[in-house]
Amino acid sequence: YYVNRQNELLGGEALYYQERRNNDQMLASLNSTFSHLVNKHHKYTGGVRLSTTKGMHYKTMEDLLGGTRYTDIDKFAANDYGPNSVEAQNDLTNPNRQIGVGDRFGYDYNIFVNRAQAWAGYQTEIKWARLFASGRIGGTTLQREGNMQNGLAINNSLGKSGTAYFLDGGAKAGANLRLCQGNTLSLGVGYEWKAPDARVAFASPQINNDFVKDLTNEKIFSAELGYQFQNNWLRANVQ
Numbered sequence: 001y002y003v004n005r006q007n008e009l010l011g012g013e014a015l016y017y018q019e020r021r022n023n024d025q026m027l028a029s030l031n032s033t034f035s036h037l038v039n040k041h042h043k044y045t046g047g048v049r050l051s052t053t054k055g056m057h058y059k060t061m062e063d064l065l066g067g068t069r070y071t072d073i074d075k076f077a078a079n080d081y082g083p084n085s086v087e088a089q090n091d092l093t094n095p096n097r098q099i100g101v102g103d104r105f106g107y108d109y110n111i112f113v114n115r116a117q118a119w120a121g122y123q124t125e126i127k128w129a130r131l132f133a134s135g136r137i138g139g140t141t142l143q144r145e146g147n148m149q150n151g152l153a154i155n156n157s158l159g160k161s162g163t164a165y166f167l168d169g170g171a172k173a174g175a176n177l178r179l180c181q182g183n184t185l186s187l188g189v190g191y192e193w194k195a196p197d198a199r200v201a202f203a204s205p206q207i208n209n210d211f212v213k214d215l216t217n218e219k220i221f222s223a224e225l226g227y228q229f230q231n232n233w234l235r236a237n238v239q
Contacts, residue, residue, distance in 0.1 A: 001066035014067025019106070024056040045134075046120040051113075055198065057205070058108040058147075061099050072097045072105040077152060089151035093158070107206040108147040111198045115140050130176040137169040140195035144202055144209050153208035161202075161209030166195035166217055174224070186226040186239075193217040 004014045033047035064070060073096065078088040089095050090106055099105045117138030124131050142164045149158035170192025177185040194217060203210040226239040 004065055004067035008067060008069060013069035013071060014064045016065050017067065017070060018062040018065065020060045020062045022056065022058050022060060026054045026056070028052050041125045043123045044121070045123075047118070049115070049117045049119075051115045053111075053113040055111040055113070057111065058104050059106040061101050061103050061105060064101060070099045070105075072099050074106075074151070085151070086154070087151045091148035092151055092154065093149050107150075109205060110145040110147070111202075111205065112143045112145065113140065113198050115195075128178050130178075131173075132175070133171070133173040135169070135171040136192075138167075140166045140168060142166075142195075142198055142201050142211075144205060146209060150207045153210075156208045156210065159209075161211070164201065164211055164215060168193055168195045168217055170194070170220075172222075182230045184228040184230075186224070186228070188222075188224045190220075190222045192220050192222075194220060 004016055007013065007015055029049065029051035031047065031049045034045065036044045038044065061070065072090050072094075073083065073088045074090055078085070081087040086092065091097065091108075097105070115138060117136055119134065119136035121132065121134035144161040146157045146159060146161075170190060172188060172190035174186065174188025177187075179185060196212075196215060196218060201211060201215055203212050224239065226237065228238075229236045
């Protein structure tokens, strides 16, 4: 508080402040599932899921800590290129904007994620085991929309980026083997290729629309093994 007030008396502005980093999510989804019991030994399931997410990322001024003035420029870029340079501007559509409490500043962008998935599964019961298998296939799109024209990326920060498309899916199979006298052995194996999360898909989302170079699906292999023992007074699991 003291430093801010003294600096303003000398013609400067607030050097210290509190900011709030917002990550607001707006989600809409549609799910439909199907289940068919052929008999007590065979069961089919399936479904589809559609979703769209808009992630709104921006900073707001929380407290000027006794100051009354703050200019929306990138202090690091100002040190490198000069305080009056184009590169120092966080938003060239509104240069040198004076920020008050509650105002957005620094960065303001949206991330759009659209997903469509279909899945199916099969389960069967035999005398000594339960067997299951499932699979899914789907698609994901990612896009950034900048609400500020950053001076470090004049032609690549304001407006919508290109769209990244990913085909994803996977499969899993397993069995629960009923051994003698309350002993059960569970095992399973799976493999999936998954679209990257939006939070790691962009190289510098606070500044520009660039995707990470050579962005591809994540490939995940999984395996599991478990043992269960159960009698009238004890139940134990190891996985």
